[in-house]
Amino acid sequence: MKALLQRVSKASVSVDKNIVGHIGSGLVILLGVAAGDTERDAKYLADKIVGLRIFGDKEGKFNLSASEVGSELLAVSQFTLLADTKKGRRPSFTDAAPPDVAEALFDKFVFLLRKSGLKVETGRFQAHMSVDIVNDGPVTIMLDSREKFPESSQQ
Numbered sequence: 497m498k499a500l501l502q503r504v505s506k507a508s509v510s511v512d513k514n515i516v517g518h519i520g521s522g523l524v525i526l527l528g529v530a531a532g533d534t535e536r537d538a539k540y541l542a543d544k545i546v547g548l549r550i551f552g553d554k555e556g557k558f559n560l561s562a563s564e565v566g567s568e569l570l571a572v573s574q575f576t577l578l579a580d581t582k583k584g585r586r587p588s589f590t591d592a593a594p595p596d597v598a599e600a601l602f603d604k605f606v607f608l609l610r611k612s613g614l615k616v617e618t619g620r621f622q623a624h625m626s627v628d629i630v631n632d633g634p635v636t637i638m639l640d641s642r643e644k645f646p647e648s649s650q651q
Contacts, residue, residue, distance in 0.1 A: 541605065
């Protein structure tokens with residue numbers, strides 16, 4: 497499972513020109529669910545994201561986490577994070593989990609984020625979405641649960 501985090505001053509996600517999720521200051525989380533991922537991957541990333549110290553303290557140093565600053569979170573499913581571009585010019589998405597599995601794990605991930613008490617908004621699974629992001633910093637960080645659980649990549 498991969499998560500691309502972007503620290504934002506505000507963000508929203510729309511489907512058919514209708515806003516379905518919006519946040520103020522916080523994190524946009526683009527989440528890609530890979531084949532072989534489990535709830536363990538979702539829990540690891542949710543815990544890591546809520547506790548990752550990427551917000552500035554009084555001196556501007558990355559010493560505060562999303563939970564410490566009361567960050568808002570916008571989670572958007574994005575299977576294209578699993579793109580394999582090693583061959584040819586067209587990305588392959590064979591590493592992505594099937595939609596039914598990905599949706600269940602995305603929902604579990606969102607549930608775990610909400611358990612933190614932070615405001616959590618989402619996009620709409622499998623919809624064509626427009627994501628408006630106002631980056632703060634910019635700060636962009638990639639997390640991959642397979643770095644913690646390399647056996648997940650064994651299929």
